[in-house]
Amino acid sequence: MIVDTQQTHERRTYLDHVLEHWHEDQDAEALVQGAQRLTRAQARRRLFRLGHALRGQGLVPGDGVGLFLANRVDSVLVQLAVHLIGCRVVFLPPEPGPGELAALVEQSKARAVVTDPLFARRAAAAAGRSAHAPVLLSLGPCEEQCADLLALAAECPPVRPEGVPAAGADESVTVLYTGGTLGRPKLASHSHRLYDALVDLTRSTSEDSGPGAFLTAHPAPAPARAPGSVPAPGPVTAPDRHRVLAATLLTHGSGHLTAIQALVTGSVLVVLPEFEPGSALEVLREERITAVMFVPPMLYALLDHPRCTPGALPALRRVVVGGAASSPARLQQAVAVLGPVLSQGYGQSEALGITAFGAEELASEAARRPELWRSCGRAISDTEIEIRGEDGTEPLPAKRVGEVCVRGKSVMLGYYEDPERTAEALHGGWLRTGDMGYLDDEGHLYLVDRAKDIIVTGSTSDNVYSRVLEDFLLTLPGVRNAAALGVPDEEYGEAVQVFLATADGADVDPRAVGEAVRAELGELYTPRRTVLLDRLPTTKVGKVDKKALRAAWTEAGPDK
Structure with a gap:
């Protein structure tokens, strides 16, 4: 019998919390994607093997690893494995053209790029244009000249890699792409402070700390089933264990946030490979999903589907809407159809968590103050918000529109390898978000536009x-x-x-x-x-x- 070795760390990271859960009730489900269902023990062993396989490619702590991945279970585990061996996650999104993708790989100084086989040709072209000549790895066999990381991992020991130094408080561990002009991407760089804040908030039991932004906190009462309806067949799970659906891209801030929130709380993470409203409804019902995050167009498409009716999703307890502005009319429609399960969250790649509006507060307060449907909530714990004028320094009074500026643990270190734009965005620890909005007298934030829009x-x-x-x-x-x-x-x-x-x-x-x-x-x-x-x-x-x-x-x- 192989026993998983444990490391002694100077500081505990979010991974330690994940692995604590995965060492308990080891036959319980941890990760699900269609027919692929990994128990906690299986997920832990595969994570450790992936860590060793990445190390075997010459990666050392501090190296950047680009992740050009589709939504799949192994994509989640690879991201964890990069952090497990002390390397820097660099998320490579699917939107940029070949020139910008190559510039992103180059600017991020990625020593390796892990690609989904579907993206292998684009990944190879981008890696080939980088002066750093990153190692190209694939999550499975592909036609390009790159090593199969899953095959390499299968030959590695299922024990935690040892000798990984703790990352410093100001050391970049995750880089998120935020867009930019061709050849000059903006790469928001985050330290472990972001994950520490996330762990603190997801484990908190206080409604005041902003549970609306966190998928597994304070489940709302289940909406009533339609008369005559019966629970759908699905996996057997403990009654208090959440099942969280990752519906947005795992390489985007929203999908990453969803996955980490689920894992640090011991929830089952179900991965949706691609969003289509009919298939999403089917997964939500059959997997008895209790929590999910949608960007607004996804929510709207779901509501417009003929099978999305009151009582259709009896297990659902929390729907977080974020990533873009939401229509108050559509939000009210969602509550009418799905029940009082709707939460709102606001963040961006430069600050993944800024405000939250819990389902309980939204359901109770919006009836009294309908204007709250337009709000994205109040600042989460340890986060400050100011509305500032054109010069970016003077705070404006309540109900005056200006630029939203924030300070807190979720704010980025800066733009990676870009001191000029970092200086433009950060002033004395305050981030200029580029969003326009105002605060009411109770601290609720209302967004009215992006400055550029x-x-x-x-x-x-x-x-x-x-x-x-x-x-x-x-x-x-x-x-x-x-x-x-x-x-x-x-x-x-x-x-x-x-x-x-x-x-x-x-x-x-x-x-x-x-x-x-x-x-x-x-x-x-x-x-x-x-x-x-x-x-x-x-x-x-x-x-x-x-x-x-x-x-x-x-x-x-x-x-x-």
Whole structure:
């Protein structure tokens, strides 16, 4: 019998909490993806083997390892294995073109790139353009010239690698891609402080510490089942053990956050390979998912599915919505269909946790104050928020719109290998988020736009906040999703243009849309043009892709 060796650490990390759970009740499920179901003991042993296999490629503590991965169980374990051996996780997202992907690998100084076989050709091209000549590894066999990491791991011992020094408090351990111009990505660098804060918050029992942002805290009462409905067949699990669905990309901040929250609390993590509303509903029901995080377009698509009805998901206790602005009308629809399980969270790659709105508070307070549906909650524990003016230094009073600035443990160290843009974003420990919003008298944060998405138009060059307009558009009959853009205009510099995804069979009149906007929000917000689409394009992480909409408009021209 092989006994797992334990290491002595100067400081405990989130991995120690994960492994504590995986040493208990070892036959219980830990990781699930379709027919692949790993117990805690199996997950632990596979993690250790992957750690040894990565070490066998010459990696040493502090080295960067790029992860260009799809949603699968082994993707979760590889990310853990990189941290297990003291290396730096560099998440490589699917959106960038080949030039930007190559620049990301180069700038992050990745010594190795682990790719999904589906992405192997792109990964090989990016690695080949890097002066660092990273080792290319694949999660399974592929046609490119790269080693099969899973095959290498199968030959390694299932014991924890020894001799890993503890990372320093200010040492980069995770790098998240935040976008940027071609050849100059923005890489948000985080230390173990982020994970320490996450562990503290997920283990907290205080509602005031922001459980709405954390999927496994304080489950709400189960929504009532529809008359005559019966529980769906599914896995047997302890009644107090959460089953968390990772529906967004694991290499994105939202998916990473979901996975870590689940694992540090001993929950079962179920991985959804790709989001499609019908299959997502099936997994939510059959796996008896108790908690999930969606970006807004995912939630909207789920609500629009004909099988998403009250009582359809009797196990569901928590739905966190984050990653982009949410429509108050859609949020209220979600509560009507799913029950009082809805939470909101706000964060970004530079600060994964900023605010939270717990399901219990949202359900009780919004009935008294309907405006709270537009809020993304209050600052989580150990996080401060200020709304600042144009110079980024002077705090503004309550209800004044300005830039959201935050300080706390979840804030990044800076942009990796980019002191110039770090200096622009961080001032005295405060992060300038680039989001515009305001605080009410009770500290609830309301976001109105990204600074770069504000539309400046009209004879007085006033601000049109795209979120305000989009929220209203989503209240109109037949509108399933909406996006507002500023497009070039000879007279006013920019003009408002909206794109609407309409429901099947809906008769939406663009002229009536404009009249409704004028009546509710005024002339300034009235769109110059309204485009009707079957659906809005989305990025790989599920957000509405305004870049694609803007590019399509530019290519077609304003009169086409």
